[in-house]
Ligand code: FES
């Protein structure tokens with residue numbers, strides 16, 4: 001279950017070249033490539049001749065050559081060449097999909113093509129804005145993409161899953177305030193004052209003194225998540241001396257039970273420190289691997305029971321994931337009622353959304 005009339009992250013812009021990238025989104029097999037002029041192209045991974053995946057072939061002179069009998073299709077999807085004959089069959093074409101590049105990411109639109117407006121791409125400017133440095137990576141999760149959103153909206157799991165990187169008892173012990181903003185995004189906020197730093201934060205601040213820590217999980221359906229994960233050493237100024245990271249978790253369903261997890265971890269400190277970037281990369285890979293193991297087990301357990309509703313035991317920290325699921329279901333339902341329905345993104349990347357005061361009234 002997913003909406004189609006929205007932009008999904010298809011990968012990182014630097015991946016695209018004159019080699020075919022084979023990737024599946026929302027059960028749709030696609031090949032992504034770039035023309036010699038630099039234009040990004042997404043085509044159905046299905047030859048119009050005998051339906052062999054085009055990813056068996058290659059890019060030749062800005063056309064995709066099928067790996068079976070060598071028919072070629074141009075960037076517009078039309079058949080441009082058939083070996084052994086002078087003419088090409090009229091109306092022979094491969095479906096293409098709207099694509100765009102923004103914030104160092106490739107975006108794809110799998111719904112009604114004429115509705116694909118680039119202004120609907122969520123603002124994720126931290127990926128490439130001045131003052132931020134983003135480490136990026138990719139995970140493949142064999143689970144329903146919605147379980148990843150749930151996981152990111154209830155960070156109490158850090159205490160148990162991520163003991164060796166970012167976990168601390170204070171995460172699960174602290175209350176969370178979660179609000180739905182503008183009927184479009186969920187914002188779950190947790191403050192953890194005066195705590196011992198978990199291992200990863202100790203390394204960042206360079207000593208083991210106490211920290212004031214906070215987390216703000218922001219979710220926009222269907223799969224855009226941002227977590228402000230930040231702290232400052234006790235005795236220093238929160239406004240000017242905080243170590244702030246704004247991990248972006250960009251979740252695109254691959255199938256009902258597999259998902260792409262493209263991620264970026266922008267930080268506002270030590271931007272040119274390559275060693276730190278390497279450490280962050282290793283720390284994030286370990287952390288998300290830990291999530292992956294658990295969520296794949298969860299998906300298998302849910303499938304074994306025929307995908308029942310969750311949570312079956314409701315507890316306080318479920319508030320944000322439940323709010324998130326509600327927004328997502330609503331988006332899907334509205335598109336089912338009207339196949340031309342498009343839900344514009346909210347100003348997720350508006351810094352004011354992130355830094356708003358802790359205790360705000362729910363809408
Ligand atoms: S199946 Fe692609 S060229 Fe024949």
Ligand SMILES: [Fe+2]
Nearest residue numbers: 158161287291
């Ligand atoms: Fe996690």
